[in-house]
Amino acid sequence: MSETNIYQQIWESDENQFSVSTRTSSGEWEDETADILLDEQVKASGQREIDLATRPLFYKVNEDKLFDETRTYSSFIKLLDNYAIRSVDPEVTPEEEEHEQLDFISLIMSTKPIQLARNYINEELGETLSEQQFRLKLQRIWFELYTNYYKGKSTHFASGFEHVFVGEGKYNIRSGDQRETLGSISGYHSWVKFYLDEQNHRVNFLGYKYDLRGNQGPNNPNVVTLQMTQNVTDIRGNVIAKLFKKKGGFFVGPSPECEIALATVASA
Numbered sequence: 001m002s003e004t005n006i007y008q009q010i011w012e013s014d015e016n017q018f019s020v021s022t023r024t025s026s027g028e029w030e031d032e033t034a035d036i037l038l039d040e041q042v043k044a045s046g047q048r049e050i051d052l053a054t055r056p057l058f059y060k061v062n063e064d065k066l067f068d069e070t071r072t073y074s075s076f077i078k079l080l081d082n083y084a085i086r087s088v089d090p091e092v093t094p095e096e097e098e099h100e101q102l103d104f105i106s107l108i109m110s111t112k113p114i115q116l117a118r119n120y121i122n123e124e125l126g127e128t129l130s131e132q133q134f135r136l137k138l139q140r141i142w143f144e145l146y147t148n149y150y151k152g153k154s155t156h157f158a159s160g161f162e163h164v165f166v167g168e169g170k171y172n173i174r175s176g177d178q179r180e181t182l183g184s185i186s187g188y189h190s191w192v193k194f195y196l197d198e199q200n201h202r203v204n205f206l207g208y209k210y211d212l213r214g215n216q217g218p219n220n221p222n223v224v225t226l227q228m229t230q231n232v233t234d235i236r237g238n239v240i241a242k243l244f245k246k247k248g249g250f251f252v253g254p255s256p257e258c259e260i261a262l263a264t265v266a267s268a
Contacts, residue, residue, distance in 0.1 A: 044207030
């Protein structure tokens, strides 16, 4: 293992990864039997009010596989509703949610991506982490609450898991005002969460946003760069804030343990 190939090794070891297919130039699916059929459609306009993508991003996802209790996805999904949407709101971790965190870590510890990550950190970075020590390291990196200092501003009650996989809403509350509050989204890099939010009409895909020089369109089915809006609702289902992400994205298809392993190595 080396720094140049550890990420590829982790990716290729992912036994729980979903296969992904995009459309051909003629509109047909490259592989209609893939677990995920990804419909990126058109380039986004750049404005929150203009939606050029008339269809959802995820045309199909293999839900039998996604909700299979023998896989890690079910445990991962239980964690997604454990956080306050607004970034400045305090976070509380009740005992039930702490158990969900520990259960998730226990499940992924035996997977190949996590084992590769631990071996790399020990063998190449000079650590001597036992399995239990690595378990505690994962818990600290991903779930421990901390204050994030960035560009002269501080955000309390932050956590790695919330930022990367759930996302944080940045908006003000207008007391007694019936208008929707406009805000932005920080983080939110999970294909699983986006799919679930899209199915429940909480997010809207506005189109792809590939704007690197020489790369004007989608060319890798396992990566999406996009523009999106996210609706924040009150207990009655009324939209109270509409959040916009001008440029975001996520891997498509990898398992939770694969993404945890990749990011843990990157931060080691």
